[in-house]
Amino acid sequence: MTARQADFQRAYRILTVVVSAYVAAQVLADVASLKIVSIGGLSLDGGTLIYPFTFTIRDLVHKVAGKQVARLLVFLAAGINLVMAGIFRVVSALPADLEVGTQSEFGTVLAPVWTIVVASIVAEVVAELIDTEVYQRWVERFGNRMQWGRVLSSNAIAVPIDSALFVWLAFGGLLPGSDSLATGVLLSIFWANVLIKGAVTIVSIPWIYLVRVPPLQER
Secondary structure (H helix, E strand, O other): OOHHHHHHHHHHHHHHHHHHHHHHHHHHHHHHOOOEEEEOOEEEEHHHHOOOHHHHHHHHHHHHHOHHHHHHHHHHHHHHHHHHHHHHHHHHHOOOOOOOOOOHHHHHHHOOOHHHHHHHHHHHHHHHHHHHHHHHHHHHHHOOOOHHHHHHHHHHHHHHHHHHHHHHHHHOOOOOOOHHHHHHHHHHHHHHHHHHHHHHHHHHHHHHHHOOOOOHHHO
16 A cells, blocks of 8 residues: 555545544534523523534544535535434324323424524534635635644634524524513523633644644645
């Protein structure tokens, strides 16, 4: 095996891992988003504990396979999440086997609230595509220098957009109470999302240096 062939194999192995991790994180985040939790007095959807990692994982895909593959992955993950939500809805609507029990918990937990599902998918696609563009601009300007900046700059722009879109689409106009009270809750969810996603960004910056192979599209 030549050195070039070995590099190709290594790149594809890495790409397989990061693509799988991206899709898995997206799916888990959308399922977890069906519950709003309270952490340290801040309200946030459960998916916020997982979803922020997808930004940096997307950066890893971008580094290995390039912009077009990263963009395609964003749309594929959105499609998979939509299919997942549809399957959960269909299964929850089907009659249960009474010999096993009513199994009503399945529908209660996993039958998705479509407002949240659509909000999550729209926010993911828009924010991840913006993340892709900012990452690409950084690479075009700085090349292989300051790779930490790829993660920091792209996430710094995409994270607030993602959080604002999700909160507005998922909960805007749905919360009870006065306008000021509802706005306060929405802002609480928004800032909780931004703070947690920002912290994850900082923690995940070193990941970009774990992928050392040249991008596949440059070979």
